[in-house]
Amino acid sequence: MANKTKKVTPLMKQYNAIKVKYPDALLLFRVGDFYETFGSDAVKASKILDIILTKRGAGSESETELAGFPHHSLNTYLPKLVKAGERVAICDQLEDPKLTKSIVKRGVTELVTPGVALNDEVLSSKTNNFLAAVYFGKTIGVAFLDVSTGEFLTAQGSAEYIGKLLQNFNPSEVLIEKQKRSIFNDTFGANFHTFYLEDWVFQDDYANETLCKHFQTKTLKGFGIEALAQGVVASGAIMHYLGETQHHKLQHITAIERILEGDYVWMDKFTIRNLELYHSTNANAVTLIDVIDHTISPMGGRLLKRWLALPLKSQEKIKARHEVVQYFLDNEVALQKTQNYIKQVGDLERLISKVATAKVNPREVVHLKNSLEAIVPIKALASNCENEDLKRIGEQIQSCELLREKIKETLNEDAPVNILKGNSIASSASEELESLRAIAFSGKDYLNKMLERESASTGITSLKIASNNVFGYYIEVRNSHKDKVPETWIRKQTLVNAERYITEELKEYESKILGAEDRILVIEQTLFSELVLWMHSYILQVQQNAQLIAQLDCLGSFAHLAQQNNYVYPEIDASFDLDIKQGRHPVIEKQLPLGESYVANDVFLDRDTQQIIMITGPNMSGKSAILRQTALIVLLAQIGSFVPAKSARIGLIDKLFTRVGASDNISMGESTFMVEMNETASILNNVSERSLVLLDEIGRGTSTYDGISIAWAISEYLHEHPSHAKTLFATHYHELNEMTETFDRIKNYNVSVKELKDNVLFLRTLVKGGSHHSFGIHVAKMAGMPPQVLHRAQQILKQLEKSHSSDELTAKVKDLDSEMQLSFFNLDDPMLEALKSDIEAIDIDTLTPVEALMKLNEIKRMLTKKKRA
Template structure:
């Protein structure tokens, strides 16, 4: 317990798994946590601890229980025995061999095949914030810096399992990024440029960071340095697979803020087990391809040449069916090459995985042969970079058994003929066992005991077993070792002599096989980087083949990417909704045109549930897919290069932040208004519905006018609304056009046709939708009565008339103070004094305001 307590002091914030014999034990507070999270028995024992709490599990179940603790958000220190208990004097020496946290995990049971497990670090560097993302399981290392909003978007896109930042920045971090992430704080001195550069140069063994293109990014360098420091601090010194940093350039990718990533349901659905764009598009066949596709999804390209390079390759793969099918078959047999190779320096790779690595390199060789005759420029360049790593591939195949065990200490890892000493020892062990059979046969004949057998146990090695029926035949020279109910066990000098030879040979075999396997792993080290390169190329091929497969399977077409500003989609479909339709039902496609000259803003009205939101989202998703380099669900799509996609769709209260639905809505909308450019695509759905009708109309109206009149910008905008009053904007502004989603009334029912048509809609059919949702009949009847009374009083008509009378924006005028004494002002004053504000309806207020406007001319 003294040993345990001394180690625990070094890792006070981690659950310490303390190896004792065949068990990992936890003590005191750790035992209470382990019992709760793992569902294991909590006991008390007089072990010298303060409260005696104890909970443990067998050492071979470490992977299972470690996974549960880390998933529950705990840091786990694994404390192993560092020497052989058989040879140790006194208490066995122990030490922490690994500190596992949510962001630092390499265990297959903790990791998800299709997702990266990023450890992030954030450095608040004044005006510029730096951020880094490192996946220790793959060796990928990204850095970036920019505004708080940019870093927030990157955090949303990369979704790190753990985020590091300086301890004194706790309040700042929470105020900026909320509580969405698992976080850990480090000392302030770690977040310094000098220390960061020192640790990075040591890792990459270079004289400067210029080769990574980050020399002018001090905040990003500091974040990257903090990440590497944390890895070493958590007992991960072997990081030879982290060979480079990649800089993320904001101008290289189409920008989507975190609200857009959420609203378009790119990675997560708003409903449980709902479909997302990622699930819909992901037909990759390798884990590294699935991880790269997710990154392509949240980082679409912004440069036309790079987009067309992908589109050209996808088109080529569609035409060359045999080539595409051959490539997919080879990729399927590769496994997770990226994570396999990363296990080598971490010393986590087992014999079976090494053999899988060699088989993956065989697939690299096959892919090179398949790509050798292709005529696509991009595929040729990828093919040139593939490296079969023939020397190490052949060595593995020549030296290792075809189906080696998972654990090297099980034996049977190295082939015969590789090492003369090993062959000799195997001969001794094999012949020794054959000789044991001869001894059994010889003694059986000499004693006349037909049931005599030779067996082995760990207590006294090899022995002869005689049943009680024949024990009177046992020679006096045999030494009795054990008496059982039905038999007795004996040993002989000859048996002991051969036991020593056999057991000695088997121990030496295991030691020698372990040494030879370690030599093989050492020989693999120089090949880590080229194998990583192969894995990255396979991931790209997988994503491009996935795009080609989707295009053929789901009738996607190649989009035309141009330098213009227009967006023209013919017969566009929503890729996610389309795939979720029942068999035999087809998606109703629609055309959309947005341009800067005639149709910059579309005001979209229509009944509830008619498909307005689907149309908005599909326009954004088609634009996004095109910039990924994917074919799109449309018969034709002409898409001007887009630099940003913004969406404002739905909102919920941020109660923990003290913000109402309307405040959240306004925050998101303000973020859009302040960030748009001429190449932005803006999707707005039901702006202003979080407040009163008149406030909502006023805000929505002014947003449309602002987007229309922005000098030099005029972003392409789709604006869905229930405020039919906004249809008046078409008459007041040249580039605003009204459209609606069509429907057909049949008796008391409404049929949604889901087709876009010019002109505004006058009805929302909210009561019809309420009826369809299963509202009680008496409630529906009462709603119809109230609607009829309101329509009879022409409230809607009065409001509409006020809207028509609205003038275009004018300059603000300041009244002369002497006007207060004029007859006009006196009349206004008298009129206001006669108004009973407590009984005034909103419409009557608007009418009074109109009268006052007429009085002042």
């Protein structure tokens, strides 16, 4: 028996034809007043949206899963789908069902993806929603676009640099060439939401053509990105993707900004993670941005994150920011007024982007006008102040008078969200609109006069004129007066106690009213569309205002932060010194219990006398906090903020490296020790004379002697490296205290403790001199370890301390040096001959520090083995 062909309805044929074009998207298919999903899409949607899953044609050959929601609820359900990582194709009805006898034409009007979203419920006000593209060419190119604000940035460089940018900008979606899928995952990890485009999209010529077409220019030279060949390709891929996702109204994307690596402090991805600038591995942890963000506007909040991601290296630019902060602190009234006005300013960037993409509603346009009006007094305040940079900002702010006036003349102040609700356009904006409204809304007087006239002519005093949706307008007569009804009246409806009639005059009036209402709606929609189109000429001006207000907001936020938390003006100079007096950790001090004050500490580093500080002390004593606070104070200073200290003099830092805290990457098959070595190798391979290096417990991921050997070799490398990079090295290996005897720029400090009879008190103060006791057993006791375990640990510790002194380690290192030197004068031993050949074969120029450490360890083992033999 032959299989029966599955019957498919015309609607499902249409659905299948559209779905096949968007196989990787969840298709919202408009059917009447609902958006429906079918098949696997319906199963997925029902789970994400928590809506009922039903079956269409249950029991029949065309049975399929079905889940839907009312079309007016799109803004409620769409964000949930996008936040779940879904690409959503919105398929709308392209014609009025009343005007066609066949199936309604439908088509995808928008493809919403995590990186391309304009819906307010998807977007976070103080966070950018970046779409990124990565291109692997001679070097790696990257581009970032926030379609909701129009910000478009590009860069190119090493995998390490691009990885750092990806971590900082945290894109919602990353576009990659199909064939580079595994390369991307191997290079940057699989944590990003990725989408793969055909390889031909990533072509030089196509990218140039796409970008030039958008910007309506013959060349990209005016954008300063012509040297970024890979960055241009990535940027072109983004613009191609916008077209593919049905985003064609993009007049708010007016420029591409180049991220110049040389302008900003280098921080690798490990440093950004270790310092917990934006995120923490602990879900409830407070991050730096949580503490320092006192911005008022969404634009300011987004810009502050950018400043934190890209600290400045220009002494002049940093000082300019500091001077504005100082001006605000000296002129509290100016700060208060500025912040009060900024509170009245809406999200200008996203409002004007909605204008460009034709997704703005009447209420938002009024909000835009009111925001621009709040800027006028800010412009006056800034223009007339004594600070040159504030004055410059004031002069650059655009008043947009014509724009504000046009909106005021066109729209009612209380305009609704939905243009279809009416009363958006001011009556004075159109004579026709004014006269039609007079007809539509002066009906009450007309009907009262008609009622008065008909009552007098018929003698029926209880006449009533009313209307409903079924019969329209009618005159109602009680049954007791039926005999008085004129013959010219037409009966419309019979009730129990009354009859309803219509007259020619009432019919004419009804058609006039209904015609007026329909015409009013058309005029309002037309005038609003014309206004929005006219506003396009102000996109650039509003965007410029948004950027200037964001700057003012950030600088005002810094002033407020300094005021509330007793931060000081940091001195940035061209020296190589770092001199912090009474420095504090900005995050920890805000988390202390009420009444408890943070224990402040001094830190001094330079390249000539105290290049490396070796900090010893027990666990939990505060070593890591001192390292982190030093990094955060430098970071805050170079983004233009005041700092938590009594004073701070900072020789400009160009690279900030941290290796703080254990960070396993076991999910990718790497041990704690391997991750630690990768991060440390990154530091040693990139260190410069203006670097600040912060190392915490290097070597603890391996055996004690291996760990000590590696920590010693790393410290020695940094000391002997021509850069003389300033370094803080926190360690529990007290043996490293001996390094100060051999290396003149290494100094020992410890985080002091007070030893009580059976306990230890952490004083958290950094003092000169090394610590020779770890107090680990005391910490175990504080953690509630059983007494018999603590007693046994004490016994073992005493034995170990007798057999392995730090003097022994120093002697061993010195013996190794002398043994290596003397052995080569006597090369009769075949093993030493082989060792010499092995060393001569090493290419010092290409050898990484970690490879050197491994080679040194291998040599040491060979020599030790020989000695034992």
